[in-house]
Amino acid sequence: xxxxxxxxxxxxxxxxxxxxxxxxxxxxxxxxxxxxxxxxxxxxxxxxxxxxxxxxxxxxxxxxxxxxxxxxxxxxxxxxxxxxxxxxxxxxxxxxxxxxxxxxxxxxxxxxxxxxxxxxxxxxxxxxxxxxxxxxxxxxxxxxxxxxxxxxxxxxxxxxxxxxxxxxxxxxxxxxxxxxxxxxxxxxxxxxxxxxxxxx
Numbered sequence: 607x608x609x610x611x612x613x614x615x616x617x618x619x620x621x622x623x624x625x626x627x628x629x630x631x632x633x634x635x636x637x638x639x640x641x642x643x644x645x646x647x648x649x650x651x652x653x654x655x656x657x658x659x660x661x662x663x664x665x666x667x668x669x670x671x672x673x674x675x676x677x678x679x680x681x682x683x684x685x686x687x688x689x690x691x692x693x694x695x696x697x698x699x700x701x702x703x704x705x706x707x708x709x710x711x712x713x714x715x716x717x718x719x720x721x722x723x724x725x726x727x728x729x730x731x732x733x734x735x736x737x738x739x740x741x742x743x744x745x746x747x748x749x750x751x752x753x754x755x756x757x758x759x760x761x762x763x764x765x766x767x768x769x770x771x772x773x774x775x776x777x778x779x780x781x782x783x784x785x786x787x788x789x790x791x792x793x794x795x796x797x798x799x800x801x802x803x804x805x806x
Contacts, residue, residue, distance in 0.1 A: 623730045624662040631658045633700050640696060640705075650694065652734045653705040659734040663709075663727075670727045670751060671709040673792050674783075677799050678710070678725075681778055684803040690717045697721070702742035711745075714774055720744055723774055728752045737766050747774045754788050756780040777806070 631639075636653045643649060652659040663671070675691070682689040690713040697720055698705030711721035720743045726736060728750050737759060740748050748766065750757045758780065759766035760773045772778055782802070789795035 623664045623667060625730060625733055626660045627733065628658045628660070629656065631656050633703070636705065650707045651696070651705070652707065652736060652739060653698065654734045654739050655703050657734060661733070664729065667727050667729055670787060673795065674725060674727065674751060674787050675710040676792070676796055677783060677786055680796060680800050681775070681803055684800060688715055689713070692721050697743055699743055704739040704742040706736060706739045706743070722746045723749070725749045725751065741766060747772060751784070751787065755784050
């Protein structure tokens, strides 16, 4: 019988994230690639100054992405915060020579051209500087989920600042959220997280 920990390690070994970098890509070629890929979910595409990153997320990545989104939407609902989920929509601006597909993204308060909040699940390093792309698009806050914890960057003027907690959602304890994100049982985590939010 395979134990839960052994199964997790087995899936990690057999399901690596794949990342490809392509340089010297025109904006028109980037747009053509997006059209060719259409709504297929096997790749996340990032573009910055003529460089494309194609990332094929693994099973763990997609699981963490989905659970994070589900829990965050529970928080929005329980706190009656108007939100507009945009998921992995492709956001791009030719004049800024940048485009990105976040793992999860949200407009808060009202719908806008670009999200207020973008979330990136990170299991492997390297590749394009996504903060630079988000900065060019004017995304107010970016969360990176790395090593089972959230790191938050808030846009101040022209640059991102590393901050201790979300300024968009200042009452959300991201340490607590992370504990529920990494739960082995998403249903139990969602139920327990909702109950915890109701008590706050």
